Amino acid sequence: MKLKTAILAGTALAFASTAAVAEDMTVVSWGGAYQASQKNAYADPYMEANPDINIIWDESSNEAVAKLRAMNEAGNVTWDLVDVVASDAMRLCDEGLAMEIDHDEVLAAAPDGTSASDDFGDLIVSDCFIPQIVYSTTFGYRSDVEAWGGKEPDDICDVFDLEAFPGKRSLEKRPINNMEWALLCDGVAKEDVYDVLETDEGIDRAFAKLDSIKDSVVWWSAGAETPQLLADGEVVIGSTYNGRLFALIEEQKQPVKMLWDAQVFDLDGWIIPTGLPDDRLAMVKDFVKFATDTQRLADQAKYISYGPARKSSAPLVGQHADLGIDMAPHMPTDPENAKNTFLYNYEWWADYRDDLDAKFQAWLAQ
């Protein structure tokens, strides 16, 4: 009899706990240190404040566009909020897979009352896009290369200079960024790069410049490759996301330094998939409002060296949570680092990506 009561009580308890179980919200991000920074800066605090909501992470941002499209075709979108780079957000918006939002209505205003759309400013590059961070694709180089005779690269064009800086380089296996850098170092003015790249001669020029180092390039496709190649000494200069290089330099203490010249800014942020039922949409909106407010975005910079997308967050950026170093000098947006930056043109690449990608792959295969 006692046993039976115990079992009954146990079952009842189990039911009670399922009844009180939190509402699940599936958030898609990139995994790794970046997702950890999101978790620490706003997902965990949010769950603490809202115990009835349980955030489930899915590390699929890399193929978010393809997966969302497949889910949409199957009529079963299981994601509530997706972290993507700006160009993917534009594509999702174009495809009708991401929801257009009114930024002032959905997002919190800055503490001084500035509206969200003013606070984010130009970084709202698409009606569907909720910016979070500014990151940059830039170069890191080994500071212990004997063949360089004590010199260190300080100019983007040093990447193309095999005589002064011999050794292997790593570049991303896609035309974006590489074509722009090649043209910049072939003497094209920054503001003319995309005009030149629109012409066949411009494309040939860029390829000719890349040809000059082609034999010394290791091409990467995952952001973790360059830090590994630099650490192993396989390459002496390599492009990757600045946060990866920060981890390599400051956390793993490798003899690597940053080459900030002509870093290419890019954005990362949220999109809300279209077609969420009202209750889920309300839940997502509430979370996004919290997760993108001024303090939360500033908090995120404690864990990773990406700049907050809000202007009002910049003064609040403090020290790294574990290392205790000031984060401001490691931000791509820091004035010292951002002396010469390059702005990535989303619209232009949306048009020319297919075309240039075919040419780039054909060039690689030659």
Add this chain to the structure above:
Amino acid sequence: MSDATSNQVLTTQDGKPLKAALARALRREKMRSLLLIAPLLIFVLITFVAPIFDMLFRSVENQIVSETIPRTVVALEEWDAETGEAPGEDVYNALLFDFIIAVENKRHTQLGTRLNYEQTGLSSMFRRTGRRVDDFGETYADQFIDLNEAWKEPVTWVTVMASPSWIEAQKAWASNPTGPEPAFELSPAALDVLPATSDLYGAFAQFVQVEENDSPTEEDPWTPIYKALYQDLSANPNAATAFSGEAATLVGQAAAAVPAFETVSVKELFIDADEDWGSAENWAVIKTFAPTYTSGYFLSAADAQLTPTGVEMKPDDEQIYLFLFYRTLLLSIIITISCLLLGYPIAFLLAALPLRYSNLLLILVLLPFWTSLLVRTSAWKVLLQQQGVINDVLVWTGLISDAGRLVMINNQTGTIIAMTHILLPFMILPLYSVMKTISPSYVRAAKSLGANDWTAFWRVYFPQSIPGIGAGAILVFILAIGYYITPELVGGTSGIFISNRIAFHISSSLNWGLAAALGTLLLVAVLLLFVAYDRIVGIDNVKLG
């Protein structure tokens, strides 16, 4: 006696022809066995064959153009791309009506993406125009409203455009709104004398009701509808006679005023929004890709393209796929041969050793098989890279200089080494299971008859192991041809396969049509090779155990 039986039909005991009875019994047997495999067959059909065909079918599908801009496609039929001039005003008018519907349904950007595969620049042309197209009818909207404020009111439009029965049904519904609003119906009069307006307003009403869950009685019509009304009234000045009551007065007043209206060219509005709309080349692309089915993806997959004048090869600097197909086949053959050369002695050893040792050896063969593919591939990176283990050892032993470190990864060598290692078990296992069945007494007999070791192996043992070679080679080759993770990680630029491009088009460029076409070509290539193999070696000679 024999004559008698040959002319007589054999029957069973109950008088039925024996042949028929046998056939029936056999048929029943067949049905029963079919029933047995039915669960698996249905499972395979539903979860494997159907999705594959659905995916492959995308390689020819192209409904998006004719579904998104149907009026334009029809209007374009008259236009000849050879003239080298952009089409006339009527095509732009049709485009305006298609465009406003597409923009409201957020489908214009999808079409832009689709057409951008064929002509660079169309994506932004569609996106940019989409932001402005709602203003294209403004000139007309303003003039109608100046003429009579009533044209501003959604209700006015309903009075003119809706059928009387719908208006009544809507009123009844509005006083007691349960369920959705009755589906909008156009009035026969409007359909008759205002065809363009009816067409567009009907689309508007449907959009408002279905997509926005709202009522046409409360939503302002899109401005191009005013343009449509202007067009209809200019074509048919006596339109008012078809209407009665309030609608007749409104339409009559408008029809009288229309000839004095200020007009704008829709063509110029489009060209003003994006000058590329004036390019005949872009229109030729739209016209070329208007049909519901297209060979465009397959042509792209074969480095060709569809142009208004026919099929031609792509420019040299964009040709890549045929070369990649060739490389995929070549590398797969090299990998298969390397697997055979490395696997045959091991399988031979496995089959010859006493069971105790052979089991241990078999575990060693299988151990890497149980390790994650990514781990094994990354391990090869550590071994093969220039600052890696092998190069370090070679430099340390003085075989090569520090400056002359070998490049063994991020090229074809890397792909061949890593994939040979990964696929080796697929060669060894079938070989082993076949060799296990070869009786050692044959070789002994050959030797006792005077053959030396080599002759005994080559003339007696080897021919018996051929079915295992066939099975192993087919397995390894077919697996190799579709590999993409390993080539992506260790292949650099010269060691990547066609499957890497398929993966790219599926997950990055989202050009699923092209990915499906490439996949179909790969499938056909494999099937052709399979048939060739069957002809040359014979598929009966393949044995997995």
